[in-house]
Amino acid sequence: MRQLGNKYNLLKWLAACALAMLTVLGVHAEPMRVAYPQPQIELDRGYFVKMLELVMRKSGAKYQLQTWDVKAIKGRAVQELAHGSNVDVIWAMTTREREQLLLPVRIPLDMGxxxxxxxxxxxxxxxxxxxxxxxxxxxxxxxxxxxxxxxxxxxxxxxxxxxxxxxxxxxxxxxxxxxxxxxxxxxxxxxxxxxxxxxxxxxxxxxxxxxYPAAVYFFVNKNNPALAEALEAGLKRARKDGSFEQLFRSYNADLIRRTRLSQRVVLELPNPDLPEETPLQNKELWYSPTRY
The missing domain is CATH 3.40.190.10 (Periplasmic binding protein-like II)
Known part of the structure; x- marks a missing residue:
């Protein structure tokens, strides 16, 4: 922690930190609005919306989920989150541009x-x-x-x-x-x-x-770090208590088995647009054909 000029400034800094923590933990009086666009792909309505509901429940924050009643294509949803007022969170495959424009929560929702x-x-x-x-x-x-x-x-x-x-x-x-x-x-x-x-x-x-290496993250506006912290906290708790894995398997395990990757010719592609901060080294975050 940097040195502050005097005790008064130190107390102000500590109070601001405490207020931010209370907001993340849901003690703040007003619930956090969590508005997301209508999924354009019907399958997303199941998995990613259920994941958002799970993560916010696990976050400990007071929140209110809302739907923006527009089936926006991905580019429009990104711009609305960055510059508009209708959306607080989206899920999208990460790119360098998206991570510059928005604030990513770097835990892959679909395990890659x-x-x-x-x-x-x-x-x-x-x-x-x-x-x-x-x-x-x-x-x-x-x-x-x-x-x-x-x-x-x-x-x-x-x-x-x-x-x-x-x-x-x-x-x-x-x-x-x-x-x-x-x-x-x-x-x-x-x-x-x-x-x-x-x-x-x-x-x-x-x-x-x-x-190719790819990650679908939750993204929020850069001016909404409290929501990013709540999402990250909820994701970490869901992964730790097994509820993330349970939801992932309930939606994906049968599809993975049906795909029979072990019997296919797998052609590997690089992803030059993948940000360096992508946590590829944390193998627990990623799907592998040997695990399912």
């Missing part, structure tokens, strides 16, 4: 599952993807991704020809008319989306997986 990608393809293309064994072979095909998704930059950095769209539904429609060939989705997303679009001839590609 966002970086494990399985392709949705047109059924008649199954044979040609079964022949793919290298990144160079996969680069022959056009990849579909959202124009403001963090994954798009990762794929472009590895030399893929990426065709972009506004939303996942928009991209599935583009795949159906062969605007591109391969639509990488996370393990959590791929099965439900392929089934939803099966009538268009879409299927899950069964032989390949892409992997």
């Amino acid at each position: 599952l966002a970086g494990w990608r399985i392709g949705v393809i047109n059924a008649q293309d199954s044979a040609k993807f079964e022949a793919v064994r290298t990144l160079d072979q996969l680069r022959q095909y056009k990849i579909g991704q959202g124009y403001d998704w963090a994954d798009t930059a990762v794929l472009k950095a590895s030399g893929f020809d990426v065709v972009t769209g506004a939303t996942a539904d928009n991209l599935h429609a583009m795949l159906a008319v062969k605007r591109f060939d391969y639509f990488p989705r996370s393990i959590r997303q791929v099965w439900g989306e392929a089934e939803q679009h099966a009538a268009q001839g879409e299927v899950v590609e069964m032989t390949l997986a892409l992997h």
